[in-house]
Amino acid sequence: MADADLRHAPSLLGADDPPVFAIHRPQGTSPYVLLADHAGQCVPHALRALGLPQAELDRHIGWDIGIAGTTRALSERLDAWAIxxxxxxxxxxxxxxxxxxxLMPETSDHTVVPGNAALYAAERQQRIDAIHTPYHARIDDELDARRAASRPTLLVMMHSFTPRMNGVERPWHAGVLYHRDTRMADALLHALRDEDDLVVGDNQPYAVSSTSDYAVPVHGEGRGLLHVELEIRQDLIADTAGQRAWADRLARIFTALQPVLLG
Incomplete structure (x- = not known):
């Protein structure tokens, strides 16, 4: 479809498509705010599954496996606002x-994504307007409201990572990620490494930058908030039991860190 045709096209999301985001604990009293950018694996009906079989969307390329359930469970335990x-x-x-x-990859971990091939500028903008913009606008609204109310905020970006990438095994159970501001990351890294049963990566298996990431540079550093990006290995949270166990662990650790971070 040409750019000119898309100017008059209906919205990308139809009546049968789900909302862009879900909010948990909207009245949560905790200073922690949890963001799960890759929690879902839905594809708008208009995009016809991006030309992929469901098995590909179920892989780590389609979403952060296990992070939705982990984030929800942690939100409940902390009474924390989460998106x-x-x-x-x-x-x-x-x-x-x-x-x-x-942003809209044509290939991901050796899988070609037909629905992302040679997109017109207007097609790209349609996805930005329908999903990326409203999602981050809702985060901005929450952070603005907390600032206006003088509420302390500890921002946690919740992610998960595949145990094996490009044929290489990843030994870490979790990774603590950061960019320039290491205040909260240092505290969480030490707390996780104090656990007897964890191998924890320091900016592993990924490193954050302003050109490759959005949430840390914009919502964290851009606002001067204490923040951290947390990665959990997907095989550890692939089922409900693992999600609950990690939520229990993180709730205990975050609760202990709260007075230190806010002191």
Missing amino acids: EQTYSRLVIDCNRPLTSPT
Whole structure:
């Protein structure tokens, strides 16, 4: 479809498509705020599954496996406001700047994504307007409201990572990620490494940058908030039992860190 045709096209999301995000504990009293950019794997009906079989959308390329349930469970335990993004990162990656080449990837972990091939500028903008913009606008609204109310905020970006990538095994159970501001990351890294049963990566298996990431540079550093990005290995949270166990662990750790971080 040409750019000119898309100017008059209906919205990307139809009546049968789910909302862009879900909010948990909207009146939560905790200073912690949880963001799950890659929680969902939905694809708008109009995009016809991006030309992929469901098995590909079920892989780690389609979403952060296990992070939705972990975030919900942690939100409950902390009484923390949390947001869960609904659509697959293959439709649009909500943790990418709009200029990132992986915002709508044509290939992901050796899988070609037919529905992302040679997109027109208007098609790209349609996805940005329908998903990326409203999702981050809702986060901005919450952070603005907390600032206006002089409420302390500790921002946690919740993610999960595949145990094996490009044929390489990843030994970490979790990773603590950061960019320039290491205040909260240092505290969480030490707390997780104090656990006897964990191997914890320091900016592993990924590193954050302003060109490859959105939430840390914009919502965290851009606002001067204490923040951290947390990665949990997907095989550890693939089922409900694992999600609950990690939520219990993180709730205990975050509760202990709260007075230190806010002191």
